[in-house]
Amino acid sequence: MLLETTGIFGFLSFGWADLLDILMVAALIFFLIRGIRGDSTVLNIVLVLVFILILQAVVSALNMRMMTVLLNTLLDVGVLAIIILFQPEIRHLLNRLAVQSGISRRSGQIFNRLLGIKEEKMGSQSVEELGEAVRAMSAEKTGALIVLQHKNSMDEYIATGDRFEADINRRLIMNIFFKNSPLHDGAMIIVGDHIAAARCQLPMTNRTDIPAHYGMRHRAAIGLSEDTDADILVVSEETGNVSFVRGGEIHTVQDMPELRKILNSVMQKEEKG
Numbered sequence: 001m002l003l004e005t006t007g008i009f010g011f012l013s014f015g016w017a018d019l020l021d022i023l024m025v026a027a028l029i030f031f032l033i034r035g036i037r038g039d040s041t042v043l044n045i046v047l048v049l050v051f052i053l054i055l056q057a058v059v060s061a062l063n064m065r066m067m068t069v070l071l072n073t074l075l076d077v078g079v080l081a082i083i084i085l086f087q088p089e090i091r092h093l094l095n096r097l098a099v100q101s102g103i104s105r106r107s108g109q110i111f112n113r114l115l116g117i118k119e120e121k122m123g124s125q126s127v128e129e130l131g132e133a134v135r136a137m138s139a140e141k142t143g144a145l146i147v148l149q150h151k152n153s154m155d156e157y158i159a160t161g162d163r164f165e166a167d168i169n170r171r172l173i174m175n176i177f178f179k180n181s182p183l184h185d186g187a188m189i190i191v192g193d194h195i196a197a198a199r200c201q202l203p204m205t206n207r208t209d210i211p212a213h214y215g216m217r218h219r220a221a222i223g224l225s226e227d228t229d230a231d232i233l234v235v236s237e238e239t240g241n242v243s244f245v246r247g248g249e250i251h252t253v254q255d256m257p258e259l260r261k262i263l264n265s266v267m268q269k270e271e272k273g
Contacts, residue, residue, distance in 0.1 A: 052074065059071060122267050127266075137240075138240045143179075143217060146188050147200070147224065148231040149189060168190060168193060184199075205226060215238070218234055225246055226247075
């Protein structure tokens with residue numbers, strides 16, 4: 001058969017292991033490119049590396065010694081240089097792949113069980129208080145950026161802001177985002193039934209296909225949702241429109257019943273784990 005160790009083109013042998021090898025590499029490249037679509041910088045880096053690897057495989061198979069040595073050296077030095085120069089982009093890519101594949105969620109569940117850590121969940125009273133706060137801020141066109149933590153820890157982002165432990169309360173949320181408040185810039189992070197921090201810094205998305213009418217809050221919300229499984233609520237300071245962001249996608253909330261429906265779905269998501 002063709003897939004036995006029969007020679008192909010007179011100098012290559014091709015077997016079942018080779019076919020499996022090719023399929024696995026193709027699948028890896030496919031999922032890698034799909035995971036970084038929209039991020040032109042990281043995509044260009046990956047495409048260059050893939051091209052060099054394919055070229056290296058070809059010259060190695062053809063026994064072109066000088067080109068093989070040159071490309072091996074280029075890969076050794078180039079990969080190290082890319083890691084140093086593009087560390088934020090690579091970290092962003094790995095985070096996104098972990099979230100999209102579900103690895104971070106499953107590993108988080110396993111570690112929490114091993115360590116006996118119970119996940120905090122938002123109760124119905126907190127959902128009501130949060131919903132009323134968002135409704136009022138929307139009516140008053142008060143800009144807001146609110147992160148709802150799920151499986152992925154927000155400790156990294158909480159550390160960039162001002163920590164405090166407080167129950168979810170509509171008046172407190174509105175006071176924090178009041179335009180003259182020292183805490184109104186940045187994001188509020190909610191963990192379970194309490195506000196963990198305010199004035200937190202979130203990663204900005206590198207996507208170039210985001211409509212121009214979305215501001216910095218929306219870009220930060222998309223950036224965080226690409227790296228984690230968090231849900232984010234955004235209130236526009238210009239229009240008062242409310243947006244719900246999950247998995248890098250923005251959904252405009254049309255009215256309060258829809259907002260309550262979304263928040264209830266968030267609570268159910270936490271209960272299901």
